[in-house]
Amino acid sequence: GAGVSQSPRYKVAKRGQDVALRCDPISGHVSLFWYQQALGQGPEFLTYFQNEAQLDKSGLPSDRFFAERPEGSVSTLKIQRTQQEDSAVYLCASSFTPIGQESTDTQYFGPGTRLTVL
Amino acid sequence: GESVGLHLPTLSVQEGDNSIINCAYSNSASDYFIWYKQESGKGPQFIIDIRSNMDKRQGQRVTVLLNKTVKHLSLQIAATQPGDSAVYFCAENNYRDDKIIFGKGTRLHILP
Numbered sequence: 001g002a003g004v005s006q007s008p009r010y011k012v013a014k015r016g017q018d019v020a021l022r023c024d025p026i027s028g029h030v031s032l033f034w035y036q037q038a039l040g041q042g043p044e045f046l047t048y049f050q051n052e053a054q055l056d057k058s059g060l061p062s063d064r065f066f067a068e069r070p071e072g073s074v075s076t077l078k079i080q081r082t083q084q085e086d087s088a089v090y091l092c093a094s095s096f097t098p099i100g101q102e103s104t105d106t107q108y109f110g111p112g113t114r115l116t117v118l
Numbered sequence: 119g120e121s122v123g124l125h126l127p128t129l130s131v132q133e134g135d136n137s138i139i140n141c142a143y144s145n146s147a148s149d150y151f152i153w154y155k156q157e158s159g160k161g162p163q164f165i166i167d168i169r170s171n172m173d174k175r176q177g178q179r180v181t182v183l184l185n186k187t188v189k190h191l192s193l194q195i196a197a198t199q200p201g202d203s204a205v206y207f208c209a210e211n212n213y214r215d216d217k218i219i220f221g222k223g224t225r226l227h228i229l230p
Contacts, residue, residue: 004161033217040126042207042220043162059217091161093218106152107218109161 002026004110006092012116013082021077021113023092032075033107034067035091043091043109049075082117089114126205128225137195141208141221146189148210152218153182153193157204165193165206195226203228 005024013019025032031050035043036059046065048056051072060067064083069075079086093107131137143151149170154162168175168182168191175182181194191208208221 035218040223042209042223043218044220045217048217056217093161106164106167108164109154111159111161 004092004094004108006090006110006113008113009111010114010116012118014118015084016081018078018080019082019115021079021090021115023075023077023094023110025073025075025092025094026096026108027073029094029096029108030072031095031097031105031107032069033093033095034075034077035093035109036061037089037091037112039088046077046090079115082115084117087115087117126223126225128227130227130229131198132229133198133200135198137193137198137202137226139193139195139206139208139224139226141191141193141224143189143191143208143210143219143221145210145212145219146186148212148219150211151182151184151191152209152211153180153191154207154209154220155202155204156207156223162207191221198226198228200228200230202226 007022034046037043045059047067049069064080066078089112091112093109095105095107097105152167153165156162166177166180166182168184173184179196183192205223205225207223209218211218
């Protein structure tokens with residue numbers, strides 16, 4: 001398919017374990033975003049990449065959260081020493097144009113990874 | 119972003135009727151607005167967008183209205199179908215910023 005894909009779709013971790021969540025954006029999309037969605041709430045911004053550069057990580061809740069996009073395509077969100085409050089759906093989105101262009105571009109979302117920390 | 123906790127506002131509509139979902143946005147500097155539909159177990163799906171230089175935009179069975187004076191956005195769905203059952207989020211953005219700010223979700227429930 002041509003959409004954003006994420007893996008795994010579901011992840012169960014024991015408290016204290018490290019997890020890695022993968023995002024494959026739409027081919028050719030420059031911008032990539034990670035969002036966190038708690039149960040019953042709207043997604044909240046975590047971090048933004050333009051190609052391989054992480055330009056904004058203001059939404060990352062703690063230094064246990066780390067994201068990378070080393071070749072400007074696939075991205076990984078890593079959570080170290082998971083806590084129960086990290087349980088949420090983690091959404092990845094991509095858009096074609098970089099932020100700062102004159103016209104805002106639509107962000108297209110993947111299906112998300114549901115993380116449950118026991 | 120705004121938090122609605124576990125209890126989303128719910129709109130119940132008879133199948134075939136029109137649905138109107140309302141949203142108040144927060145940032146007067148926002149110049150781009152989006153409606154997303156989210157079905158259970160899926161990511162938000164783009165429905166329609168509108169830029170701040172417009173006050174109305176129509177798509178297939180959907181219309182978005184923007185009132186910048188009172189910072190209000192609405193989504194109208196014509197002839198609501200069972201497949202329209204989902205949570206609908208309004209969202210705001212501007213080209214100078216990266217993050218989309220999602221508003222309170224509304225659950226649309228279709229009555230047979």
